[in-house]
Amino acid sequence: MNGLxxxxxxxxxxxxxxxxxxxxxxxxxxxxLTVQEGLTLGLVGESGCxxxxxxxxxxxxxxxxxxxxxxxxxxxxxxxxxEMKKLRSAMQIVFQxxxxxxxxxxxxxxxxxxxxxxxxxxxGADLRERVSHLVEIVGLQVEHLKRYPxxxxxxxxxxxAIARAIALNPRFLILDEPTxxxxxxxxxxxxxxxxxxxxTYHMTYLFISHNLNVVHHVSNRISVMYLGKIVExxxxxxxxxxxxxxxxxxxxxxxxxxxxxRTKKEIMILGDVPSPAHPxxxxxxHPRCPIAADLCKEKEPLLKEIEGDRSxxxxxxxx
Numbered sequence: 001m002n003g004l005x006x007x008x009x010x011x012x013x014x015x016x017x018x019x020x021x022x023x024x025x026x027x028x029x030x031x032x033l034t035v036q037e038g039l040t041l042g043l044v045g046e047s048g049c050x051x052x053x054x055x056x057x058x059x060x061x062x063x064x065x066x067x068x069x070x071x072x073x074x075x076x077x078x079x080x081x082x083e084m085k086k087l088r089s090a091m092q093i094v095f096q097x098x099x100x101x102x103x104x105x106x107x108x109x110x111x112x113x114x115x116x117x118x119x120x121x122x123x124g125a126d127l128r129e130r131v132s133h134l135v136e137i138v139g140l141q142v143e144h145l146k147r148y149p150x151x152x153x154x155x156x157x158x159x160x161a162i163a164r165a166i167a168l169n170p171r172f173l174i175l176d177e178p179t180x181x182x183x184x185x186x187x188x189x190x191x192x193x194x195x196x197x198x199x200t201y202h203m204t205y206l207f208i209s210h211n212l213n214v215v216h217h218v219s220n221r222i223s224v225m226y227l228g229k230i231v232e233x234x235x236x237x238x239x240x241x242x243x244x245x246x247x248x249x250x251x252x253x254x255x256x257x258x259x260x261x262r263t264k265k266e267i268m269i270l271g272d273v274p275s276p277a278h279p280x281x282x283x284x285x286h287p288r289c290p291i292a293a294d295l296c297k298e299k300e301p302l303l304k305e306i307e308g309d310r311s312x313x314x315x316x317x318x319x
Contacts, residue, residue: 010067042219234310
């Protein structure tokens with residue numbers, strides 16, 4: 001399956017030093033992803049599983065240890081800074097915390113203008129017209145342009161960050177926990193804005209989150225990540241209605257039930273996520289898995305296709 005963005009066997013290792021010596025942290029360890037043009041791929045998992053590292057590595061904000069990153073059929077894994085600068089207008093990111101991602105010493109006008117003055121020839125009245133149009137698109141007003149980030153609410157700051165991200169008409173947008181720091185009512189507003197922008201400008205999203213309800217609402221497909229690896233992938237409806245991997249089953253069973261009379265069996269995931277510096281042998285999920293056997297401790301399961309366009313990495317899932 002070809003897509004606008006394809007990641008093959010992506011790895012990102014960090015060297016972690018301490019008084020006890022050095023350790024290799026396998027933050028991303030052999031990830032494969034495909035993001036179809038015009039659609040949204042949700043990337044979910046517990047904190048520390050490597051989701052954000054995947055996103056930043058795809059954009060080459062941090063360099064991959066190995067693997068291939070394809071954008072629109074072009075291998076950008078080893079593209080130099082000059083080549084990457086040309087691609088920046090097509091690939092953008094919205095970070096989790098808008099307060100820390102916006103320069104507090106710059107006005108909203110300068111924040112949104114910065115990518116335009118860096119990558120385009122817009123200046124003067126044309127630049128101001130474009131910036132004014134962008135703030136209106138994201139639900140703010142022109143008079144907000146002269147203010148500073150600290151003068152806005154969290155939701156408004158995230159709208160500013162989105163305006164900056166879409167200023168160059170990107171084809172691909174990574175959304176790294178874009179609503180996790182916002183109130184629930186504001187989350188809904190931002191999600192609706194992102195969906196409207198995607199529909200209007202035919203953008204492609206990689207939506208990174210630990211909130212499965214949000215991912216279910218916005219995504220077409222979903223990839224479930226655990227300790228640096230993808231353990232399940234498929235259409236969002238199929239994965240939520242019939243999860244195959246024990247880890248996915250545990251995550252989905254923990255989602256609160258909206259209907260008061262409806263009950264469901266909760267699958268408990270015990271323990272904590274192991275350190276990526278010392279991952280378990282075999283299946284990385286086996287110390288917490290309710291159906292783990294000796295085979296799981298000894299042999300790592302491969303991500304294999306099951307029933308059509310779904311995949312799972314479990315010895316006990318039948319193809």
